[in-house]
Amino acid sequence: MAKSILVINGPNLNLLGTREPAIYGYDTLDDLENKVKTVAGSLEVAVQFFQSNHEGAIIDRIHVAQKEKIEAIIINPAALTHTSVGLRDALNGVSIPFIEVHIANVHSREEFRHHSYLSDKAVSVICGMGIFGYEAALMYAAQHIGACRPEQ
């Protein structure tokens, strides 16, 4: 059975494509998910998606992931990156490795976006690569959980 990876997108990422496209691009959330699905197919991993504008819903989804035997999480916490101890505690509370992804380079933006409550616990942090960051994260996550051999 294919190893399963969960992709979580946080608040306002449902607006991708129209929300500040100069920063976040013109691809929609559907476009992003379709690109990730294509990569997943080549890696023989099963990928699930979840997007919510609500911190508690994301926390609940992480709890359920543990029961579902999800083997890795790729998360763009969006604004919750910079605010949420609860999200940090949820990720620390399950034994699922996670990769933190940001579409924009948060370190070149407002000061308040330079801090993440999650990064020190992440396997990897990818930012500033646009939606390619999700594809890179999926490839790395698949390797990390042994779903594919490390690139030669």
Ligand SMILES: O=C(O)[C@@H]1C=C(O)[C@@H](O)[C@H](O)C1
């Ligand atoms: O670049 C991103 O994907 C992140 C997305 C958001 O919505 C912001 O609140 C973060 O600060 C950055």
